[in-house]
Amino acid sequence: MAGSAMPIQTPGDLVKARESGLLKLKPGRPRIAVGLSTCGIAVGGERLIERLKEIITAGGHDIDLVRVGCIGFCKEEPIVNITIPGRPLVILHRVSPDDAEAIVKSVLNGSVLEEKALCKVSSWDHITGSVIYGTGFDTIPDYHDITFFGRQTKVILRDAGFINPEDIDEYIAVGGYQAFVSAITSRSPDEVIDIVKQSDLRGRGGAGFPAGLKWEITRKAKGHLKYIVCNADEGDPGAYMNRNEMESDPHMLIEGLLIGAYAIGTPDALIYIRAEYPLAIERLKKAIGQAREYGLVGENILGTGFSCDIQLATGAGAFVCGESTALAASIEGKTGRPRPRPPRLTDSGVWGRPTDLNNVETFCNVPVILARGAEWYRGIGAKGNTGTKVFSLVGKVENVGMVEVPLGTTLRTIVSEIGDGGAGGKAVKAVQTGGPSGGCIPARLFDTPVDFEHLNEAGSMMGSGGIVVMDEDTDMVDIARYFINFATSESCGKCVPCREGLKHTLLILNKIVAGKGSSADLAMLESLSDTIQMTSLCGLGQTAPNPVLTTLKYFREEYEALIKEGT
Amino acid sequence: MDDTTFHEIISRYPSPSGRILGILRDIQIQEGYIPRDLLNRVSEELNEPVSRLYSLITFYSFFSLHPVGEHMITVCMGTPCHVKGAEKILGTLQSLLGLPGESSDGKYSETTEDDMFTVEIARCFGACSMAPVIHVDNDLYGYVTPDQIPDILSRYGWKGTGIGKPQKGSDL
């Protein structure tokens, strides 16, 4: 169901929209919400919602049926939320179309299918608002008692899995767009930048550059035509945090982007999104359309004189386009070959204009910072590493899914507690963070806090947030080879160290893996890795050797076992 | 492609940002590949030299210069999938369908001789919780094991014989 197309012309209108939106989230009748993002759909979520629709329509039952986003416990999909007036919201897991009849029946009786229940939620803090559901269902565990959930701190993922991402009213119901409206009606752009600076928010794409500072630099750059761009090219294999953020709560990104555009002083906002995310593209398009109908995007928003429109530009299957100058080139219709810096993007970016480029999750942090204040935000995480970070915990781990924790949380907490250790009870050997630009961290270093500095010290990096767990059966030399193969096939080919250097690195690794390597080959690996790191034109090349360097550092014995004896 | 569809696609992108890639993407989705004559039409329409468009199509993995088979199989080779045995899945597909093990230009896209199946590699669908993952047309299969492949293929009309070129260069 689309929004009720009532333009927001005053802050008072937003309050009214909020009230009517809340009636959708908590209607006076039962509500069945099916988790339908890419994961949910992949395991048959569409058939499930079809079946539920059939049953409800056939029986003429007074039940609301909606699709919601992903609550992040991916291994428990398909997930269904049941809201019965006055009762806690109940999360059902591993639901199949065959359960549909029993679910509807139980709901009509004012209860839920207990054997499918994972946990219950009595009230939920949406950070920008809150929803109180009710009491009861004492035999069902509480949400916070489920380790996977209880140890997380949901800020970015506060709405995911609860609200319908295709209905702007539900976003507004939980306090959405409040921060934006308040910013453009009662704060100056410089004040907004100041708040973001004070929050110490650092870029969530991997580099960790202070976001407020970047906005300030762009605002002050020469020229009055500028761009604000969202990097939604999430290319790290195994990382899908941004995808979840866009599919489950697209308005959160839109609001953050609008606030940024206001702060920098530009009406031109762009989202560069990878082609491999068709559902996210569709939901963003829909969301932008609804925001436009409501007058929150477009000309003279709320009569303040601030105008902003958001365009989508799609990628076409090139990991290198996540690099800022390559991304700009791609938007301009060119190949994704990075450009040398200087000039920096903030001086000359897309079409030669000063451009601010931030990751999806960086923008998603902005509405809560403005709504709750910089001091509140600084209270989460650690000094210099404020706020939360969403990670995708994947690989050989028991609990695969979205994990949001304050920065500074240790790897052990994430992998052993929230992740519940190695899949099938196997011993965890290492994790890979930062994707192809990152490195492998051995289990003995799992007390390392996950923040920008500590991960860099260990030889890896935060990256966009993918954490791939490896167990005792994983061959670390093969992992290094996998990443170099990836980097080689994604290299743009412009500069010699990356193009030629990675090619030869892969040849040597293949040799070693095939048992034909020698100690001279190990020396060449190190020398090549060093050269590629120090002389490549862009971040892809500069970080591509990291998996090799970290596996050599922490798992050298695995390499040596493969080297021919006596060479 | 008829004139109406072509101009409709062009008109979806009034602004220069994201325009060229957007148009090429829509053509790829519509036709299943980028036919040479369409590339020339785009060149005329947008006043972009053909060499630049050809550069784009061969640079970006999303585009194909050759028509694909009736059914498209995409194997995810992302890190979680790799760690859970994606290479064996790819190898099994190559062996059952008689496809080569290597690609010449870095983009793996091979079609069976009877044009029924095309196998490609993707870097990550973002369905990592169900690794290893493959897509066949619009269907996503998770937790795939090599012995499930023959059954999956037969759902799309595979007759059980690897009609195709003999395997070359694979290191299974």
Added chain:
Amino acid sequence: MTEGARMVTVTINKSQYRAEEGETMLSVAMRNGIDIPHLCYEEVLDPYGACRLCMVDHVTCGKRTMMTACTMRAKEGLEIMTDTPEIVKYRSTLFELYLSQAPKSDVIKEMAARYGVTKTRFLKKIVHDDPLGGKCILCGLCVRVCDEIMGGSAIGFINRGPSTVVNTPFFDENPACLGCGTCAKVCPTHAIEIEDLGDTRIMKSWSGTRIALQLCPDCGQYFAPKEMLEEILSLPDPGIVEELKPLCPACRAKVIAKGMFKATFQGSVHHG
């Protein structure tokens, strides 16, 4: 030197030099006879940053960072070092990569030898029937000059990563090619082959693209691409007397020297 440009003082290898503010440090070094190897730099084009050979150490506050000299802009007090042990080490490995990438190029062999690199640990690239004769280093100069200066846009990069090659779209003859030969002129390793056969110029490296050549009625030599010549001659500036138009530069010069035509046109005569 550009008129009205601000002059600054920079330091290279502990000696001071004057430079225009914003001039590339590579250009400053070359002007002063300081040797910094480079392969993808061309004065008329924007710095490209592909060859990575011009890396120097940028010295600030006692720290040194490696950067390419072609993208470093001169400003007051800028200091660089060109031959520190690190630079020499990385340059060596880079040259090894060049030797394995373009094993048939004498230019690369000589250049590498000048910097002390005579062999490579890495596997040499062998391409059968390589239209660029095993000499291409993918510096991009041919592509950029064709696209940005000559306006032909006849060739481009194809594929990406180690599979990258330069050629015409679809590896077919490309009518967009002007036949000007600027690509071959600008190629640092002389990898591009062009052959003039009678009345046709054959771009052997560019999929055999053929361009018709203009015949000089006086000396009977074919001397320039027909179409390109026609276009240039049709431009109002330089206006050239009709009778001189079909002549090759050498014959034109002879005719003018005989005093048969007054120099009524603006522009210069290039003696072939």
